Amino acid sequence: MIETTELTKGYSGDPAVTDLDLEVEDGEVYGFLGPNGAGKSTTIDMLMNYTRPSAGTLTVLGLDAQQNASEIHARTGILPDQFGVYSTLTGREHVHYILDANDATGDPEEILERVGLADAVDQRAGGYSKGMQQRLGLAMAIAGEPELLILDEPFSGLDPYGVRLVRDVVATERDRGATVFFSSHVLDQVERVCDRVGLLSDGHLIAEGTPKELRDMAGVRTQLSIETDSDDPPIQAIGELADVQNVFSETGRIVVTCPRTVCYNVLKTLDSAGVNIQSFDIEHGTIEDAFVELATES
Structure with a gap:
């Protein structure tokens, strides 16, 4: 659907995107x-x-x-980064x-x-809040069931409910084909909805893959830390x-490095062995952690 080869864009001699x-x-x-200024919007501007x-070339x-x-x-x-509304038109008129x-x-x-704009269909968009305007932009992007959906900073200006709504819309559009x-x-x-991810830093694509692949590439792991009063926890059983x-243990504490989906099995193993679990905490390795590690290496 999108293919670029050595795509490069510079402004006044300063590179914004390099050999993408x-x-x-x-x-x-x-x-x-990528962070602001990494070249994401410039890439989208070239695509459109x-x-x-x-x-370079792009199709x-x-x-x-x-x-x-x-x-x-x-x-x-498309939902552009600098989206603006026509203040005198209603939401309905924008989509139409x-x-x-x-x-x-x-x-x-x-x-x-x-x-989420059912109650503002015939309200003039000039009276929309910033979050409502962003939602209107998303509605315009999905209107007509396009084959390709390009969203530039779709979470901008949205509250937590709006952020979840964007994720739901993205999932629905993907399921539609x-x-x-x-x-x-x-x-x-992004980690919650993406099949694959490309990490852009200073105009360079520094890594690409599934969220799990990028976390593995960067050595980012999820750790389960368990507080217990057991002097002899079943470390070997957990390790298997x-x-x-x-997995290792120290006085009153067990630390297990494992995927999030395995944490329940670890806790269940301890409970079955009669270990008193006083508390536990999961430190998730995130795509943000992976980005920091990979950008530093790059």
């Missing part, structure tokens, strides 16, 4: 992650032909991004405009309900559990 080789497969959710690359939907920009736009839903422009069908009320490509610097949210990577 990227492949996004049909039907996947691809998270394009808002700006031209300094060097979107199998089409040349420059020569076939109109067709790509008609088949792509997109449907009409792309010669697509859809019910504006149903689309706006999906993003759409490909979703989105950029974000909110790394912990599937996917447990390491």
Whole structure:
């Protein structure tokens, strides 16, 4: 759905994106992650032909991004980073405009309900809060069931409910068969919905893979720390559990390195052995931890 080869963009001699080789497969959710200024929005601008690359090639939907920009736009839903509303138009009119422009069908009320704006369908968008405007932008992006969905910082300005709503919409669009490509610097949210992730730092793609692969690549692990009064916990039995990577004990404490899905089995093993578990804590290795490690190495 998206393919770039040595894609490069510079402004006044300063590189924003350098030699980017990227492949996004049909039907996947691809998270394009990195801090502000890493080059994420510049890459999206090149994909949508808002700006031209300094060097390299890129195709979107199998089409040349420059020569076939109109067709790509008609088949792509986009939420840009600097999204703005028409203050005198209602939410319904915004969505209807997109449907009409792309010669697509859809019910504006149903689309706006999906993003939590059912009560503001006929309210002028100039009176929307920032979070409501962001939701309206998401509604416009998904209107007409596009083949490709490009979301640039979709969590911007949203409260926790709105963040969850974006995740739900992304999952629904993927289940429908759409490909979703989105950029974000909110790394912990992306991990919950992405099939694959690309980490961008200073215009360079420094790592790519599933969230688990990136955590493994960076040596980031989840640790289960258990407080107990047992003098002789069953360390060997825990170590023999599937996917447990390491276990050690010290006075009143057991530390187990394992995936989150194995933590329950560890606790169950201790309980079955009659060990009194006073408390436990799980320190999750996150995609953010992996990014920091990989960016430092790079």
